[in-house]
Amino acid sequence: MAFETFKFQPFIYQALKESGFKKPTEVQERLIPLIQKGRNVIGQSQTGSGKTHTFLLPLIDQIATDKNEVQVVVTAPSRELAEQIYQVAKQIVAFAPEEIRVSKFVGGTDKKRQLEQLNYQQPQLVIGTPGRILDMVKENALLIHKSKSFVVDEADMTLDLGFLPEVDQIAAKFSDKIQMLVFSATIPEKLRPFLKKYVTYPVIEEIKPKKLLAETIENWLVSTKGKDKNQLIYQLLTIGQPYLAVVFANTKERVNEISDFLQNQGLKVAKIHGDIPARQRKRVMRQIHHLEYQYVVATDLAARGIDIEGISHVINAELPYDLDFFIHRVGRTGRNQLKGTAITLYDPSDERAISSLEKMGIEFEPKEIKRGEIVDTYDRNRRKKREKTSEELDPEMIGYVKKQKKKVKPGYKKKIKQEINKSNQEKRKLERRRQQRAARKEKKNSNR
Structure with a gap:
């Protein structure tokens, strides 16, 4: 699949070309079409899978530049993550033929200056930490109630760091028609009540990495x-x-x-x-x-x-x-x-x-x-790998081994040895079958 399949505006492809991205990742292939259709999505994928572009590309593509209102809100649990998403967004909108206003709201920045800017003009895309975004909303400075999409990035980390109550309060400000996109590496049990409350009829996609660690x-x-x-x-x-x-x-x-x-x-x-x-x-x-x-x-x-x-x-x-x-x-x-x-x-x-x-x-x-x-x-x-412990043998074999240690007739020793070899051959045969089944299953999954 190529990015052209998504039928983005031309400036999106210019941004992708400058970034060196040639084809979409698995999470992008599966989720971008759903986001374009306005579906609520819960995407579970590991770090480095390309999920930032997964939500930014289709959402930026749909921003109406003639509307002076917040259309997309993205929360991240840390300032560093918010900054990372902000930089990706700025790189994409830099190629837009008409200005797309992107603002970042995180703690530790000049709140007074941000309030002055919001009184003058509303951003179209908001990225920030839950605490500061909620703070600006409570000041009646950041007007998010007309937003079309709300993204909760790294939801499990948001929960771990104790910011889910703030995200909950932000979500309560939107209309019932808001598109909810939740991305998380894991879905902890304590996150489920929030998802049930706000993410109605979601498409849940778990993108399992082909390998947990890159081959490099x-x-x-x-x-x-x-x-x-x-x-x-x-x-x-x-x-x-x-x-x-x-x-x-x-x-x-x-x-x-x-x-x-x-x-x-x-x-x-x-x-x-x-x-x-x-x-x-x-x-x-x-x-x-x-x-x-x-x-x-x-x-x-x-x-x-x-x-x-x-x-x-x-x-x-x-x-x-x-x-x-x-x-x-x-x-x-x-x-x-x-x-x-x-x-x-x-x-x-x-x-x-x-x-x-x-x-x-x-x-x-x-x-x-x-x-x-x-x-x-x-x-x-x-x-552990070298030792052939008696626990690895069947109960019947354990009996044979114990008898082998005693002084017995030569013919009986030979019989014991044959039985042990027979048992080991049977185990090797079962192990080969298990490996063949696993290989067939893996091949079947990779062809899906």
Whole structure:
């Protein structure tokens, strides 16, 4: 499928050409036609799937430039995400033959100036954080009641950060005919009452990634047992000579600790977390985009907010509390067919979490540092894989094995061996059949 299938206005294709987008992603193929028809949509897809363009392209295409009123409202749970969506929107509308007014409303910006601008003129497309948008609505400055479409981006993160009540109040300002578009990586149970309340007769599309991690990403696992974690992070950063590396930690305190250590080692490090003032965070983000920093240390908030070209390395200083965030973190690298390296540090207490990620289909390459180089090392499960424990045998076979250990006649030993071999052959045959069924199923799904 080509973008021309959607029959956008010519300026949309000019914007796409400048961005280098040649064909739509799966989420765009499936959802853009529905959005164009005015349907309510709940789109569940992972980060990096192209969902920002999925809603911006058709909604900007339908904006009536002759109307001085808000027609589309988009909320994002963080200032960084709002800024990211805003920049994409500005790039698209720059090619429009007539001006399309796009305004951004986030905390930490000049509220008085925004109120003055709204008294003069209303934007046609509003992008911002729930708190500031609601604030401007309550001031009777931002008039959103005539809007045709409302987009809630990263709804699960909106819920996690406690902004769903504000989104609820914004949604209550629209007419019953509002088109609701909700995008989320996951649909938590606590989000469902909001969806039931506002999203009537939705089309629910779950776009499952073909692979959880891009093929361009090398996914390494490094044990921290008996090692200084901060020193290990420093070694990994300086051995690999990254173009741009992001280190993720779970708490603001841990981010501060890692960044302080790295700075004391002589590295120029940027840090991003919720306690850093908005103006400073914005300045740091701009400096990162301009490659004034080679190293960034951040909390998970930034995993959904950083969209920087050319991140070559991601290091998980610790596994995220919510394993879904592992995908968001690692997904910052290996984008646009560029190679990337993701490195996860773990100690024995993380075994259950690592196993859960492997069950999700994520494969790790075990690595370690030896003589100043990153080299392959043994699989942490090597003993389990090598041992042929009696628990793997059928109860009947366990009996045979026990008897084999005793002093028995040579002919009986031979019989035991034959029975064990027969059992193992049967298991291998069943496993081959299972793999063939799985392959047929995967082929069938890929042809849909």
